[in-house]
Amino acid sequence: MPVIENYVGLALERVLVATDFAEDSSLALQYGKALAKRSSSRMVVAHVVDLSVATRSERAVVGIPVDEMRRTSTENMERTLTELQSSGFRATGQTIEAHNTAAAIVGLSEQVKADLIVMGTHARHGLNRVILGSCAEGVIRHATCPVLTVGPRAKPPADSFSNIVFATDLQHNAAEKAAVALTIGEDSYAKIHMCYALEKPGNDISSTLETRLKCVEALRRLVPQGIYEHCDADCVIEHGDAATHILEAAVKVSADLIIMGARRSMNWLTVSEGVVGRVLARAECPVMTVCTR
Numbered sequence: 001m002p003v004i005e006n007y008v009g010l011a012l013e014r015v016l017v018a019t020d021f022a023e024d025s026s027l028a029l030q031y032g033k034a035l036a037k038r039s040s041s042r043m044v045v046a047h048v049v050d051l052s053v054a055t056r057s058e059r060a061v062v063g064i065p066v067d068e069m070r071r072t073s074t075e076n077m078e079r080t081l082t083e084l085q086s087s088g089f090r091a092t093g094q095t096i097e098a099h100n101t102a103a104a105i106v107g108l109s110e111q112v113k114a115d116l117i118v119m120g121t122h123a124r125h126g127l128n129r130v131i132l133g134s135c136a137e138g139v140i141r142h143a144t145c146p147v148l149t150v151g152p153r154a155k156p157p158a159d160s161f162s163n164i165v166f167a168t169d170l171q172h173n174a175a176e177k178a179a180v181a182l183t184i185g186e187d188s189y190a191k192i193h194m195c196y197a198l199e200k201p202g203n204d205i206s207s208t209l210e211t212r213l214k215c216v217e218a219l220r221r222l223v224p225q226g227i228y229e230h231c232d233a234d235c236v237i238e239h240g241d242a243a244t245h246i247l248e249a250a251v252k253v254s255a256d257l258i259i260m261g262a263r264r265s266m267n268w269l270t271v272s273e274g275v276v277g278r279v280l281a282r283a284e285c286p287v288m289t290v291c292t293r
Helices: 021-039 066-086 099-113 125-132 135-144 174-188 205-221 225-229 243-254 275-282
Strands: 013-016 042-050 091-100 118-120 147-150 163-167 191-198 232-239 255-264 285-292
Touching: 013 021, 013 099, 013 125, 021 042, 021 118, 021 147, 042 099, 042 275, 066 091, 091 099, 091 174, 099 118, 099 135, 099 255, 118 135, 125 285, 135 147, 135 174, 135 255, 135 275, 135 285, 163 174, 174 191, 174 255, 191 205, 205 232, 232 243, 243 255, 243 275
Parallel strands: 013 042, 013 118, 042 091, 118 147, 163 191, 163 255, 191 232, 255 285
Antiparallel strands: 147 285
16 A cells, blocks of 8 residues: 555555345446546456355255356356456456355455455345344455445445545544545545544533544544645534434535444454444445454
8 A cells, every 4th residue: 555645545456346246236346347447456356156055956945056056156257257358447257155255255355465345235134134144244344455335225436436424433543544535535536524423422511612622633633734635624523323423424415435444353243233334234325444453
């Protein structure tokens, strides 16, 4: 990653797009193409044959015959790569067979040294989420590079990002995560809305005001002075639930991208309805997460 005016930004040399070739994944592929085109990146199209739902018998009542899954995967991969390469993209494909789809995607991203993972999410809730887990959240919690998650409510990509919401807790390597947002904003000449949510107001007006001023100053310290020549940045501080604040801010400014941090987990089956999960499920634009320990 290059150093830009004393901060480390995001260089997109390899973009890995994880897909199951279903209609829900087509939008994620569109975003992968848009980012690869903008950054002249190499694309790696990844598909995981999910052995956890496979069966070796054609007559099985439950599951999908593994030979059928392999055949369908090969046909879809060949078609996708032909379309990408005929459009001028430098694209290769990787098909993996695994019982843990999220782990396979993360492992491949490290193997090919991806700078970004792009994938869709079905944004499951409640019982379905507990039973089936969330592949997207599993990737987010373990990936060593940023992950762009495209939910079912996201709109098709524009030529560039215009309004970016960067949500931070001002902890856990906030400057590193801000650098990713600033690099993308600089590249797109976008406006970046630096968001922080105060869970509880102070005991009185003066203490609340003092806390807000400290938070504004902390947000401003994340933005090098020279960045204002290439993108506009402002500070948004609200009281209340963080996920609600992030989603409302995104709607208010018509955001076409949300960038936020995520904490790594030792558990591949993540079923918590935390801030990240709630934002992923409800966002009307893609969500890029930057994971740190």
